[in-house]
Every structure is written in structure tokens, then in C-alpha cells.
Amino acid sequence: MENHQFDTMTEQMKKMMEPAARLNTALLEHMGKLAEFQMKSARTYGDMTLENIKGASAVKDLESLKGYASGQADFVGNLGSRIMEDFRTLGQLGAELKEDVEKAFSESSGQEEESAKEGTDKEISDKEA
Structure with a gap:
């Protein structure tokens, strides 16, 4: 009987820990995506800046200065577009994380209810036997 209760308790603990494991997996995946995004962004901004510095x-004379200055409007426009695109991407990553976390917690509450019911049913059937 004690062995059965121990097995039941072990099974309930496994079910209870599953959502935490799913949550950790979701967080690690999100961190990976975020790190990849940051590396890509750093590379892009670095390349843009390097081209601007080049x-x-x-610039050697007045004409080349005029050409460089007129190109700055394009640079700033491209930079602004890239920043907006990055903010959209960050928003999408945040929304994905929110969905994953909500999913883990909703599955968790459903499993806890099911696990508690199963444990209660088993205890009742054990007492009756």
C-alpha cells in the first residue's frame, strides 16, 4: 500500500513539474531567438556605421562633402527604417513568449486539477479495497 501511495505521489509530482519544464523550454528558446536577433542587429548596425564612416x-573636397552630406539623408532614413523593423520584431518575439507562457500556465492548471482528482479517486478506491 505504501508503495502504491509513493508511486501515486511520484506520478503527481511528475505531472506537476511538466509545466515548469515546458516553461523553461519556452524561455530558453526565446532567449536563443533574442540572442540571435541581437547578434544580427549588431552586425547590421555595425555594417551600416562602417559604410557611413568609409x-x-x-571626403576630400567640397564636392565630395556635398555628396556625403546628401547621402546622410538616405543613411538616416535607412537607419530609422531598420530601427522600426527591429522594434516590430521585438514585439513579435514578446508576443510569442507571452503565448508560450500562457499556454504553459493554462496546461498547468488543467493538469493540476486532473492530477488532484486522480489522486483523490485512487485514495478512495484504495480505502474501499
Whole structure:
């Protein structure tokens, strides 16, 4: 009888820990996506800045300065577009994480209710036997 109760308790603990494991998995996946996004963004912004610096270093006279200055509007426009795109991507990543966390918690509450009912039913049937 004690063995059966121990097995029941072990099974209930496993079911109770499953949502935490799913949550940890979701968080780790999200952290991976976020790190990948940050690395890609850093590379993109670095490349953009490097190209801008190269353009500035090519300024030798008034004409090249005018050309560089007129290119700055494009640079700023591209930079602004990239920033907006990155904010949208971050918003999507945040929404995905929210969905994953909500899913883990909703499954958790359903499993806890089911696990408690199963444990109660088993205890009643054990007492009757």
C-alpha cells in the first residue's frame, strides 16, 4: 500500500513539474531567438556605421562633402527604417513568449486539477479495497 501511495505521489509530482519544464523550454528558446536577433542587429548596425564612416573618410573636397552630406539623408532614413523593423520584431518575439507562457500556465492548471482528482479517486478506491 505504501508503495502504491509513493508511486501515486511520484506520478503527481511528475505531472506537476511538466509545466515548469515546458516553461523553461519556452524561455530558453526565446532567449536563443533574442540572442540571435541581437547578434544580427549588431552586425547590421555595425555594417551600416562602417559604410557611413568609409563615406566620411572619402571626403576630400567640397564636392565630395556635398555628396556625403546628401547621402546622410538616405543613411538616416535607412537607419530609422531598420530601427522600426527591429522594434516590430521585438514585439513579435514578446508576443510569442507571452503565448508560450500562457499556454504553459493554462496546461498547468488543467493538469493540476486532473492530477488532484486522480489522486483523490485512487485514495478512495484504495480505502474501499
